[in-house]
Amino acid sequence: MSRIGVVTFPGSLDDQDALRAVRLAGAEAVPLWHGSDSIDGVDAIILPGGFSYGDYLRCGAIARFSPIMSTVIDAANAGMPVLGICNGFQLLCEAHLLEGAMIRNAGQQFICRDERLRVETIDTTWTCDFSKGQEITIALKNGEGNYQASPETLRKLEDNDQVVFRYLDNPNGSANDIAGITNDRGNVVGLMPHPEHNVEELTGASLDGAGFFSSVLSFLAR
Numbered sequence: 001m002s003r004i005g006v007v008t009f010p011g012s013l014d015d016q017d018a019l020r021a022v023r024l025a026g027a028e029a030v031p032l033w034h035g036s037d038s039i040d041g042v043d044a045i046i047l048p049g050g051f052s053y054g055d056y057l058r059c060g061a062i063a064r065f066s067p068i069m070s071t072v073i074d075a076a077n078a079g080m081p082v083l084g085i086c087n088g089f090q091l092l093c094e095a096h097l098l099e100g101a102m103i104r105n106a107g108q109q110f111i112c113r114d115e116r117l118r119v120e121t122i123d124t125t126w127t128c129d130f131s132k133g134q135e136i137t138i139a140l141k142n143g144e145g146n147y148q149a150s151p152e153t154l155r156k157l158e159d160n161d162q163v164v165f166r167y168l169d170n171p172n173g174s175a176n177d178i179a180g181i182t183n184d185r186g187n188v189v190g191l192m193p194h195p196e197h198n199v200e201e202l203t204g205a206s207l208d209g210a211g212f213f214s215s216v217l218s219f220l221a222r
C-alpha cells in the first residue's frame, strides 16, 4: 500500500483533512512533524493548508526553514511527488521548489468560496487521472492567493506547460489566471484551492478533489 505523508507545522489547519483524504483514496496516511528531518520512508508528501507560524513575515516564509523542509527539498529534487495546498503552495514557492510568489488578494479580502478551475495539464504526478481541459470545482480560502511571477517566468511556465490549473473567474488578481503550477519535472505541484475539502459526499460539496489523490496513487502504481 502506498504511504503518503502529510506535514504538520505550527499553525497548520488542514493537515487532518489531508490525512483523511489520503485514507479515503485507499493509501496509508502518515502524519509527519515539521520539527523532525525524517519523512519516515513515505512515497509522496503533502504540505497542507493553514497559517504556519501565524503567517508572520509572509505566508510560508518561516515554515520554509523547518527541519523537515531540507529532507522534503532533497526528496522533491529526487523526483518524489510533492503537493502543496494553499499554505503548502506558498511554502513551495518560498522554498524555491516552485517559481513565483503569492501576494495579498486583489481587493485585500480573505476569500472563501467554491472556485471553478480548468485542468490545463495532466502531465503531473497529481493530475494524471484528470482529463486535459476538464473543469472542476474546488474550495478556495486564503488571504494571500494572488500568484505573481516575472514576465520571463510566466512565459517559461506557459511555454513548458507548467500551468496546471487556471481560474475560470479569477477571484484574486493572479497573473494569467493561474491557480496552480508544477516544476519542470511534473512531480511537484502547488495550488491555492483545497482538494482535500472536496472528497466526501457528506459535505455536499463537489467530489472533484478526489482526482488529486487517485492520480498520485496511479502514478505510484506504475
Ligand SMILES: NC(=O)CC[C@H](N)C(=O)O
Pocket (backbone or CB within 6 Å): 048, 049, 050, 051, 052, 055, 059, 085, 086, 087, 088, 141, 142, 143, 144, 145
Ligand atoms: N487556507 C490556507 O492555507 C491559507 C493560507 C494563508 N494563511 C493565507 O491566508 O493566504
